[in-house]
Amino acid sequence: MVNARILLLRPMRSGLRAIVLVLIFIASTLSLSPLRAVETLRMGGSDLLYEVIHDSVLAFSQEGGLAIDLRLEGSHLATRGLRDGELDLALLAIPRDRAPAIEGVEALPVGYLVAVVVVNVANPIESISLGKLAAMFADTGGPEVPQWGDVGLSGTWAGRRINLHIIDSSVSIAHELFRHMVLRDRSFRSTVSHWNDPDQMLGALVEDIGALAVTRSPEPHPRTKVVPVSANDQDFAFGPTMENIYFADYPMRLPFHIVYRMDRAGFLLPLIKYLLSEEMAANFIAANMVPLPEQLRMQMSAELDLSLGASR
Secondary structure (H helix, E strand, C coil), rough: HHHHHHHHHHHHHHHHHHHHHHCCHHHHHHHHHHHHHCEEEEEECCCHHHHHHHHHHHHHHHCCCCEEEEECCCCHHHHHHHHHCCCEEEEEEHHCCCCCCCCCCEEEEEEEEECCEEECCCCCCEEHHHHHHHHHHHHCCCCCCCEEEHHHCHHHHCCCCCCEEEECCCCCCCHHHHHHHCCCHHHHHCCEEECHHHHHHHHHHHHHCEEEEEEEECCCCCCEECCEEECCCCCCCCCCHHHHCCCCCCCEEEEEEEEHHHHHHHHHHHHHHHHHHHHHHHHHHHHEEECCCHHHHHHHHHHHHHHHHHCC
């Protein structure tokens, strides 16, 4: 009887062992299965930010083991993707900080493209308005050439010709930002010089004290200066500092926002915080764009932790 019991128990142990092995195999198979594709993060955005975010976001996703489908095909397509539920998050160019009217999304500013006015350091001009810039650059159909007296300079400067320069659209969207915002999509004067080399354009300013240029956010130069800009002749003029750009005091700016679906907020939190990080801010600066001030980025990141961290 004892031997019979032993013989009966041995098959049961072998069967249990086989069941355990099958369960382990199934579990390991499931861990590698395409079911994980459900957690793929779908991200779109402005093609203007390709240089800023593409490589860094892909590297971030690989380091964090995050599956990401990244499509930088333009703000219009990304807005549609958010509205149709095809994207979880997008980086959008949003003129005048007006987020798209999409139910269930939130928007956070992340950076800016700006157009900046630069002159020779010897030029006494202290500020200029959008209206005066338009009068300088817009093609009015006449042969007249603007002079520094037209913008308020006196003495020997009053009759001096303003030699106008602008960065070319092939180099920076600052050209189109200026044409759309300041010239209201009118053409440039034929006397305006268009440059595809920003350094050479600044060199022209160094050699010509009567020159004025519109460019992207420039590198500091000891022989040039940035001119503060006002929205109109009555308003106070502001320089293009991070704070002035963020608060919209500086007028020639194109904001970019992180727009994300709230129903995916917990899952998106690590990426959103990365987009607000110091590393991403350095990417904006390297691309001649302007990130948010550090203090504001840190504050936003901390508030996100409090509001979204519990939903992860």
